[in-house]
Amino acid sequence: MNIRAEKNRLEDADKRHLWHPFTQMKEWLDEGPLIITEGRGSFLKDIFGRWYLDGVSSLWVTLHGHGKREITDAIKGQADMISHSTLLGLTHKPAIELAEKIIAITPKNLTRVFYSDNGSTAVEIALKMAYQFWQLKGEKKKRAFLYLENSYHGDTLGAVSVGGIDIFHKIFSPLLFKGFKAPSPYCYRCGLGKSYPSCKLQCLKAMDDMLGNNRHKIAGVIIEPLVQGAGGMIVSPPGYLKGVRKLCDKYKVLLIADEVATGFGRTGRMFACEHEEVSPDIMCLAKGITGGYLPLAATVMTENVFNAFLGEYKELKTFFHGHTYTGNQLASAAAIANIDLFKKEKTLQKMQGKIALLKKELAKIAELPHVGEVRQKGFMAGIELVKDKKRKTPFRFEEKIGWKVCEKAKEKGLIIRPLGNVIILMPHLSVSKEELMQITDKTAEAIKEVMG
Numbered sequence: 001m002n003i004r005a006e007k008n009r010l011e012d013a014d015k016r017h018l019w020h021p022f023t024q025m026k027e028w029l030d031e032g033p034l035i036i037t038e039g040r041g042s043f044l045k046d047i048f049g050r051w052y053l054d055g056v057s058s059l060w061v062t063l064h065g066h067g068k069r070e071i072t073d074a075i076k077g078q079a080d081m082i083s084h085s086t087l088l089g090l091t092h093k094p095a096i097e098l099a100e101k102i103i104a105i106t107p108k109n110l111t112r113v114f115y116s117d118n119g120s121t122a123v124e125i126a127l128k129m130a131y132q133f134w135q136l137k138g139e140k141k142k143r144a145f146l147y148l149e150n151s152y153h154g155d156t157l158g159a160v161s162v163g164g165i166d167i168f169h170k171i172f173s174p175l176l177f178k179g180f181k182a183p184s185p186y187c188y189r190c191g192l193g194k195s196y197p198s199c200k201l202q203c204l205k206a207m208d209d210m211l212g213n214n215r216h217k218i219a220g221v222i223i224e225p226l227v228q229g230a231g232g233m234i235v236s237p238p239g240y241l242k243g244v245r246k247l248c249d250k251y252k253v254l255l256i257a258d259e260v261a262t263g264f265g266r267t268g269r270m271f272a273c274e275h276e277e278v279s280p281d282i283m284c285l286a287k288g289i290t291g292g293y294l295p296l297a298a299t300v301m302t303e304n305v306f307n308a309f310l311g312e313y314k315e316l317k318t319f320f321h322g323h324t325y326t327g328n329q330l331a332s333a334a335a336i337a338n339i340d341l342f343k344k345e346k347t348l349q350k351m352q353g354k355i356a357l358l359k360k361e362l363a364k365i366a367e368l369p370h371v372g373e374v375r376q377k378g379f380m381a382g383i384e385l386v387k388d389k390k391r392k393t394p395f396r397f398e399e400k401i402g403w404k405v406c407e408k409a410k411e412k413g414l415i416i417r418p419l420g421n422v423i424i425l426m427p428h429l430s431v432s433k434e435e436l437m438q439i440t441d442k443t444a445e446a447i448k449e450v451m452g
């Protein structure tokens with residue numbers, strides 16, 4: 001087979017029929033796409049046989065590497081039995097056993113698992129459940145949500161309603177429900193003009209006021225614990241998350257922890273909430289849940305939330321919500337194998353030295369002239385590029401600076417993706433120290449070359 005001809009055929013068909021997510025397709029049509037054919041460990045192979053380091057875990061999902069035997073075997077074994085039945089009126093072993101495993105590893109108050117198939121639906125379910133919870137409790141006015149500036153909870157309309165990234169979300173505002181937007185704990189560019197720690201977490205005070213004044217209207221607070229991912233890897237200061245939990249208790253609102261990005265080891269603990277010993281009322285899980293093999297999500301909640309929905313058939317307390325592929329067998333089998341690998345491979349223990357190494361390498365990158373700040377929590381890292389380091393002047397949107405750095409990195413055999421002016425590094429949890437050094441070295445070189 002002539003590879004060049006095959007590549008041209010695929011590229012042509014892609015450009016005729018595909019519409020890529022978060023992509024300006026006019027630009028896409030003018031560029032040559034990278035066509036991926038294979039994955040092994042921390043690497044991706046393109047159609048010409050060139051290998052690239054996967055520096056963003058294939059969009060924040062891959063944990064134990066590509067082509068991991070235990071996970072592919074679990075999927076194959078399950079496919080030989082059955083690939084899909086349904087959880088509407090039936091049940092099955094993979095969904096049951098996965099629920100047991102999820103409950104065993106999530107914070108202690110969480111007891112129930114509701115499945116869906118992506119992060120956005122996990123969030124929709126959390127929002128609808130929190131709303132209906134208060135309706136069933138007779139607190140009919142508690143129906144709004146408090147969310148943060150720079151937050152990202154997915155792309156469906158409910159999730160966008162609690163999203164705080166204007167360039168993604170603003171155009172849809174007429175379609176959205178209203179909520180309360182609290183300041184982001186973005187210390188590098190503090191909206192309140194304070195600096196940590198002398199601020200004594202003024203941003204929490206703002207949330208306190210909002211909740212205090214509107215406690216009768218607010219059903220829940222939704223946050224990405226510790227790291228606002230898509231907002232640019234904004235790491236909240238110590239004590240912030242615990243403070244939010246306290247406010248939720250004080251004003252009787254549910255805390256929804258969206259751990260879609262931070263969950264499953266990303267921050268160096270199994271879940272970000274563990275760092276501050278916080279147990280949310282509802283937790284959303286997706287991305288890493290199958291280790292990057294199949295789409296699956298789970299919304300996990302307390303027995304208190306669950307109990308509110310129990311009643312006689314005719315009372316209509318039922319949660320009328322469900323997605324067709326809810327708890328799919330193949331995805332559940334992959335998730336079980338993925339979770340089992342954490343113990344077998346001592347993933348979290350082995351990560352600690354690598355997290356320290358990443359920190360050391362990022363500190364060098366922080367010295368570069370156009371790097372305003374580096375932020376890191378475990379294996380979630382962001383490098384914020386600025387025009388003027390002293391004044392923190394951002395690059396303009398149209399300068400596409402993040403995009404240029406990532407294109408340069410691609411030439412060097414590293415796949416990374418920017419979020420505006422922030423370069424994101426999200427290595428596989430199983431990355432080797434050598435590979436990790438290559439990721440940071442190539443990133444540093446790309447930044448230097450683009451900045452001239």
Ligand SMILES: *Cc1c(COP(=O)(O)O)cnc(C)c1O
Binds near residue numbers: 224287
């Ligand atoms: C990615 C993400 C989502 C959305 O997940 P999808 O599977 O893309 O729908 C929701 N919340 C957070 C924090 C995320 O990072």
